[in-house]
Amino acid sequence: MATPSWRKFILFVLKLLVSGNTSLPHPAALPPVVQSSSPPTNxxxxxxxxxxxxxxxxxxxxxxxxxxxxxxxxxxxxxxxxxxxxxxxxxxxxxxxxxxxxxxxxxxxxxxxxxxxxxxxxxxxxxxxxxxxxxxxxxxxxxxxxxxxxxxxxxxxxxxxxxxxxxxxxxxxxxxxxxxxxxxxxxxxxxxxxxxxxxxxxNEINYGLYGLARARDDSDDIFMFGAPKGAFGIKVARVAEDSIRDRSKYIFWNGKEWATTSPAANDASANIFNYRSGDYGVGTGDVFWSNYYNTWLAVFNDEFTVDDTFKLMYSTNGAITGPWSTVAQNVTVTPGCSGSDCAVSYNYNSHAYPDIDTTGKTLLLGWIYNGTTTQFTTITFK
Structure with a gap:
């Protein structure tokens, strides 16, 4: 039996949404606001x-x-x-x-x-x-x-x-x-x-170890993020996809411009954003484009937090180099294991998975619980 035309239309629209081949006519206002989060599940x-x-x-x-x-x-x-x-x-x-x-x-x-x-x-x-x-x-x-x-x-x-x-x-x-x-x-x-x-x-900045993302301009470039110890923030390099294997083709943001030499690892002025909580900086996380807010978001955990509080910062103008927000928002807290039989009391390996909902209205977050178990929650933005 042939598929009704109305169903074909619905399937077409849904596929567009999932593939990301659409954008919101009016991006949500900044700063991002989390409306709800689902209970953690394994x-x-x-x-x-x-x-x-x-x-x-x-x-x-x-x-x-x-x-x-x-x-x-x-x-x-x-x-x-x-x-x-x-x-x-x-x-x-x-x-x-x-x-x-x-x-x-x-x-x-x-x-x-x-x-x-x-x-x-x-x-x-x-x-x-x-x-x-x-x-x-x-x-x-x-x-x-x-x-x-x-x-x-x-x-x-x-x-x-x-x-x-x-x-x-x-x-x-x-x-x-x-x-x-x-x-x-x-x-x-x-x-x-x-x-x-x-x-x-x-002994070098491990560009790409903190994440990778597509540039949003007409280039075929890939951004490579690094979070070196003691820098208390994120640094970025960029390279054409065809040259991603060639270190000599990378250029690096130094806080003012793209340059052919990498800044010093501890040069905070070269960070695209800064984050510090006592002696700790940016923990694991992800930097990605949000179709919902029409800008770059960074979602990460504190470098050392027992309860694994997800933090969020954002580019205020849609550029990867910022300026970015100066205060990290608490997005959601995922409690660690607290029983006497727990092997690890804190959560770690926190990540965002923006490809699951390319509209950006919701965001899947994941982490490791008790040193062994992958857990998830979904946050919904207002």
């Missing part, structure tokens, strides 16, 4: 027959599918634990977020599909031949960054830390360098190619 896991524990985060859209990066991942396969004495473990994983009403293009962002075989989730980011473990230590690839769409939507770029870590608590990871990756999706799920195995080193 991610719904699919694709593997066992529970999965992990941390990390950061999402984006590749080939029309929303995906999320994760770091250390354990598959709670009891049979394998009996054989080996421990649960199957990998340094990182990537999930796709299962669709709701897939024929309309909706994705809830909270239903996560894992990929793997032989009893454990697949490690997606590969080690190179030199990244080998030594006695009492191991090398980890810990993605905790969003993914920016590229290749006309058919791939995504993202950045991850490569760390050297003790096998004994409290672990004390040491940053080695960042690595730039290109992500594609095929019949067997996501695939990661580390196109620059060593991008920025620990």
């Amino acid at each position: 991610a719904i896991l699919k694709g593997m027959p066992w529970p999965i524990q992990r941390d990390g985060g950061g999402g984006g859209t590749v080939a029309g599918q929303h995906i999320i990066n994760f770091s250390d991942t354990s598959t709670l396969n009891e049979d394998d634990k009996k054989k080996a004495g421990y649960y199957p473990f990998v340094s990182n994983t990537i999930v796709t977020t299962s669709a709701m009403l897939r024929q309309l293009g909706f994705q809830d962002g909270k239903t996560l599909t894992d990929y793997g075989s032989d009893g454990f989730a697949k490690q997606q980011w590969p080690f190179d031949g030199t990244e080998t473990s030594t006695a009492g230590r191991r090398v980890g690839i810990w993605p905790d960054t969003n993914i920016v769409s590229a290749c006309d939507g058919q791939c995504g770029y993202t950045v991850s830390s490569v760390v050297d870590i003790s096998r004994i608590p409290p672990y004390h990871p040491t940053d080695l360098y960042s690595t730039l990756a290109k992500i594609t999706i095929g019949a067997d799920g996501p695939s990661v190619e580390r196109v620059v195995p060593r991008m920025w080193y620990a």
Whole structure:
């Protein structure tokens, strides 16, 4: 039976909304105001027959599918634990977020599909031949960054830390360098190619490690964000997509103009915005364009807050370089684990997932609870 014309029209409009091929005629007034937030819920896991524990985060859209990066991942396969004495473990994983009403293009962002075989989730980011473990230590690839769409939507770029870590608590990871990756999706799920195995080193500003975003002008540029320790704010570089692998093609915002040399890591005047709470600065989060407010938003947590209070700052004029708001707003509080059986009392790896609702009216937020569990809430702007 043919689809009625009225239904075709509704499907067409919904697809436009989901794909972002529309904009609000009258953007909401600044500053952003949160009207409500949903109760925190655990991610719904699919694709593997066992529970999965992990941390990390950061999402984006590749080939029309929303995906999320994760770091250390354990598959709670009891049979394998009996054989080996421990649960199957990998340094990182990537999930796709299962669709709701897939024929309309909706994705809830909270239903996560894992990929793997032989009893454990697949490690997606590969080690190179030199990244080998030594006695009492191991090398980890810990993605905790969003993914920016590229290749006309058919791939995504993202950045991850490569760390050297003790096998004994409290672990004390040491940053080695960042690595730039290109992500594609095929019949067997996501695939990661580390196109620059060593991008920025620990003594440099790790541009891209705090996030990536498309420029809003007529260029094909990608913004690469960094949040170096002691800077108490966010710095930004930009580069053409075709040159993203070439450090010599990057230009850097120095507080006044785009320049060919990077500012000093602790030069606060080169930040696009500043944030400080005592001795702590910007924690994990995301910088992204909001169609609802027609400007750039930054949503992040304090570098050290037990209750994981999400903060929000915004560009006052729609430019990535600002000026930005000077006071961070509290968006929502996600309580940490408080029982005697809690392994970790605080939440961490906080992220925003703006691709889930490209109208920008709502925003999905995620974090890691009790060191193992991905949780989400959705905030609705007024």
